[in-house]
C-alpha cells in the first residue's frame with residue numbers, strides 16, 4: 100500500500116515537473132504571420148524659450164491600448180496611452196522637460212544614460228506626486244546616443260515600466276550629423292523598443308512564474324507596442340536602434356539566415372569603427388544600434404535566439420535562456436534606394452581607459468543585495484570624488500543572470516573575466532550584462548557637478564531584482580570635501596514634488 104502510494108506520488112511529481120520543464124520553453128518562431136504595421140513613436144514637439152532652452156512636455160497618464168483588434172488593455176503612457184514620444188536634443192543644448200503626473204500614484208522619470216546633475220536624474224528621490232509636476236533641466240554634454248527614459252519609484256519600477264511608461268531620448272552631435280549613416284527617423288533609422296508581454300484576458304500580466312528567479316517573463320514580444328510587427332523599408336541600409344525595455348528578459352538578436360550586420364553604437368554612442376557580427380545580446384536597459392543590409396524584395400525577420408551564457412540548464416530553461424522570438428519583420432521594397440557605404444571610423448570615445456584611476460571598488464551581485472546590502476534610501480553606499488577616474492570590479496557568482504547599471508556616467512568595459520571585451524562591449528556603456536560566473540572591470544569617470552546631498556543609483560536592471568533591493572547609492576563630492584555621512588537622515592522618505 101505505502102509503496103504504491105509513494106510510487107504514485109513520485110510519478111505525479113515527475114509528470115508535473117516534465118510539464119513545467121516543457122512549458123517553460125517559449126518560442127514564437129514561425130508561429131504567426133507578422134501582419135501589423137510597426138508603430139513609430141512620434142518625435143516629441145519642443146519649443147525654445149528665451150534663454151535658448153529646448154522645452155519638452157510629458158504627461159504621465161492612464162489609458163487603454165488596443166494591442167489586439169477589439170481588445171482594450173488598460174495601460175499607462177507619456178502623452179498617449181502606451182510608451183512615450185521620442186525626445187531629441189543636440190549636444191550643447193540646454194533642455195527642460197515639464198512633466199506632469201496624471202496617474203493616481205506617485206512616480207518618477209529617470210533619464211537612463213544621461214550625464215546630468217543628481218537632482219535632475221529622476222531616481223527614487225525625485226518622486227512626483229499624483230497631480231504633481233516636475234521640471235528637470237540640464238545641459239546636454241555627451242556624444243550622440245540612443246538613451247531612454249522611464250520611471251524609477253523605489254520598489255515599483257518594474258510595474259510602472261511594464262504598464263507602458265518608457266520612451267527614447269536621442270542625442271545628436273556635430274560628428275554624428277556629418278557621418279553618412281542612415282538617419283531619417285522612421286524611414287531608414289528605426290526605433291526598436293522590445294518588450295516581452297503576456298496577456299491575462301484583456302490585461303497585461305505582470306506576475307512572475309513559480310521558478311522564474313529573474314522576474315516576469317512574457318510569452319511573446321512587442322516592438323514599440325506593436326504585436327507581430329512588420330515594417331516596409333525602401334533603403335539598402337537600415338539602422339535599427341534596439342532598446343531592450345523588458346523588465347527581466349535578455350535577448351540575442353540576429354537574423355535567421357545568419358547574415359551579419361554592423362554594430363555601430365552601444366548604450367552611450369558610436370563605436371570607433373563598425374563591428375561586423377551575427378548576434379548582439381542585450382540585457383534589460385541596454386541599447387545597440389545596428390545597420391543591416393537589405394536585398395530588394397526580401398522579407399527578413401529580426402529574431403532573438405537562445406542564449407548559451409545564461410547559467411546552467413535549469414537556469415537557462417526557467418530564466419528565459421532557451422527561448423526564441425520572432426521580433427520584427429523587415430519587408431524590403433522591390434526597388435531600394437542606394438545607401439552610402441558605412442564610414443570606416445565613427446565616434447571618438449570619451450570613456451576613460453582606466454589610467455590614472457584613483458580608486459578601485461568591488462561590487463558583488465546577489466539577488467539579496469549588492470555587497471550583501473539591500474537598498475536603503477537613507478544610506479549612501481559609496482562616495483566618489485568629482486573629476487576622478489575609478490575602476491569598478493563587478494562580480495556575479497549568484498547562479499542566475501544579473502546586469503549592472505550606473506547612473507550619470509558612460510563607462511568603458513576594460514575586461515571580462517580577465518580578457519579584453521568583445522566588440523559588442525567595446526563602446527560606451529551604462530549597463531552591462533554580468534551572467535553567472537562573470538567578473539567585469541569597468542572604468543568610470545565622474546565629472547560632476549558635486550552634490551553631497553543627492554545620490555545617484557547603481558543597480559541590477561532586471562527590474563524585479565532592482566525592486567527587491569539590488570540597488571545602491573553613490574554621491575559625487577568635491578575633492579577634500581568630507582564624504583557624505585553613511586546614514587543620510589534626510590533621504591529616508593525622499594522628496595516628493597507636488
Ligand code: C2O
Pocket residue numbers: 209211249251384504506556558560
Ligand atoms: Cu534604467 Cu536606474 O535605470
Ligand code: CU
Pocket residue numbers: 209210211212504505506507
Ligand atoms: Cu539609469
Ligand code: CU
Pocket residue numbers: 466500501502559560561564565569
Ligand atoms: Cu539581477
